[in-house]
Amino acid sequence: MQKVQKAVIFAAVITSFITTFMGSALNLSVPDMSGEFNVSAGAIGWVVTVYMLIAAAFAVPFGRIADITSRKLVLALGIAVFGAASFFSVFARGLISVVIGRGAQGFGASMIFATNHAILISKFSENERGRVLGYATASTYVGLAAGPVLGGFLNYNFGWRSIFIAGCAVSAVVLVSVIFGIPSKNRDVASEAGEAESKAADGKKKNFDITGNVFFIMALLALVYGLTDIMRNSFAPYIACAGLLLFAVFVFRELRTKSPVIDVRIFKESPAYTLANLAALLGYGAVYAVSYLLSIYLQTVLGYNSQTAGLILIASPAVMAVLSPLAGRLSDRILPFFLAAAGMAVTALSLLIFVFVSEDTHILVIIGALLLSGAGAALFSSPNTNAVMSCVSQESLGVASSVLATMRSLGHTVSMTIITIIVSIYIGDKTLKDAEPQMLITVMHTAFIVFTALALIGALCSMKKPKKKG
Incomplete structure (x- = not known):
């Protein structure tokens, strides 16, 4: 493996980790922030919302900028902004300062999402892409799993500001690696065809x-x-x-x-590309709110404390982290579209199990369903990314990566919107923690029926193969 390829893997893995770790770690710190700043739950929710808004809105524009300039430059700038925003947030003395810091983090994250997978894919041949995508995907899930554990430790012992210090430190390390380890030109160092395509693209006039x-x-x-x-x-x-x-x-x-931001014609010309992106939206829409619902269920209905509930919920991302590299390798040998469909089908089965939970459900059933959910997500994520990227040219990898990141963000939003609507129908103005256990179970049953349907549709969308070139 070349030195450049090692640097690219390191950058993709660490940026995938830190962006997800920060979010999952800070979720546990929201109550402490709310108490320190003496603000309402609705107001403190902007700490999470503003990050998601900014990251989703700017990913595609930065993907286009990266494709027509330098992906390395955009990635390095994104890491620098993310780290600087983390440093700024350490010294926040009010909610507005934290929200500004998180918004700036989202701005930096949008540049990272637009480039880290695009650079990773561009430096490896087609038969290696699934493997390296598996590493990045595994790192994402390690971040999700480590967030509640390491974030809880940092918050409990050193306060919520220590989480931002960790984000700043990690950003500084990976920024040095990107600056000195990755070349500036957007070309595929592992493929002569990719290099020729990049040279041809360089000859064309590109406008923003x-x-x-x-x-x-x-x-x-x-x-x-x-x-x-x-x-x-x-x-x-x-x-x-x-x-x-x-x-x-x-x-x-x-x-x-x-000179379009997104060549929307590809959605018509390549049904496989369109459906793979739609599958990502539906897939992430189906699973994103699962941990949110189950954390309330485990504490309110089954009576576990928050620490124990967090340890139980780690089961799913832990399996994802272990299996994602394997799924990535498989997607280099098996058509990734079918592998992603299989993963979404397994996910649908796990969600269907949650439809039947009750006050008497044994905890082993919950853990088993979480393990199954993790396996399904691992089989879906990196093969789905591989499938999407296989449909576009070398010069469009940045935009394609950004579109996929936007689909994920929209999926997260749709997932929480479904929960919000269902909760308002059954519970009204009460919080989930104040709801009667049986009513909470009814909310869960309804939500998981919807999520199962989304996952099944996502599985069907994933099965569409691209047309053979030539």
């Missing part, structure tokens, strides 16, 4: 469509905010609809511009 990017950012901000706040703000549904209308304007414009 400012108007198109503005439409995209406004559309995504409106849609994600509208969905996130849909049951708390009477104007939220209209804001979400405005986001959809802006998306329609964006697509109409992109079809008529010579």
Whole structure:
């Protein structure tokens, strides 16, 4: 393995870890922040929401910038912004400062999401991509698993600011590796065909469509905010609809511009690409809120404390971390579309088990379903990424990676929106912790029926094979 390839793997693995670790670790610190700043639960929720909004809205624009300039430059800038925002947040003395810091982290994360997988894929041949994607995916799940454990330790012993210190330190290390270990040019060092394609692309005039990017950012901000706040703000549904209308304007414009932000024609010309992205949206929509629901169920219904509940929930990401590299290797040998479909089918089965939980369900059943869910997610994630990337050219890897990241973010938003709507129907203004156990179980049953359906549709979408070239 070449020195450059090692540096690229290191950068992809560490950035995949730190972006997910920060989110899962800070979730445990939200109550402490709320108490320190004396703010409501709704207000402190912006610590999570602002990151998701900014990261989702700017990923695709930065993907386009990376494709026409230098992916290394955008990645390095993203890591620097993420680290600087972490440093800023250490000294926050109020909620507004933390929200600004988290928003800046989301801005940096959007650059990271736009480039870390794109650079990783561009430096390896097609028959190695699944393997290295498996490493990055495994790191993502290690971050999710380590967040509650390591984040809880840091928060308990040193306070929530120590989590931002950790984020700053890790960012500094990986930034040095990117600056000195990765070349600046967007070319495939492992493939002559990729190098030739990159040279051909360099000869073309490339422009940055400012108007198109503005439409995209406004559309995504409106849609994600509208969905996130849909049951708390009477104007939220209209804001979400405005986001959809802006998306329609964006697509109409992109079809008529010579340098589109996203070449939307590929969604029509390559059904496999379209359905693989749709499968990502549905898949992440089906699983993202599972840990949220189960954490409440384990504590409110089964009576476990928060620490024990957290340890139980680690079962799923731990399995994902172990199996993701294997799934990545398999996707180099088996058509990744079918492998992703199998993973989503396994995920659907695990979600179906949760439909039948009750106050008397044995904890081993819950753990078994979590392990099954982790195995399904591992089989889906890196093969799905491999499937999406196999449908685009070398010069479009940044945008393709950004679109996929946006699908994941929208999936997360859809998942929590489903929970919000179901909770408002059955429980009203009460919090989940204040709800009667039987009512909470009813909420879970309804939610998991919807999530199972999403996963099954995602499995069907994943089965579409691309047309053979030539």
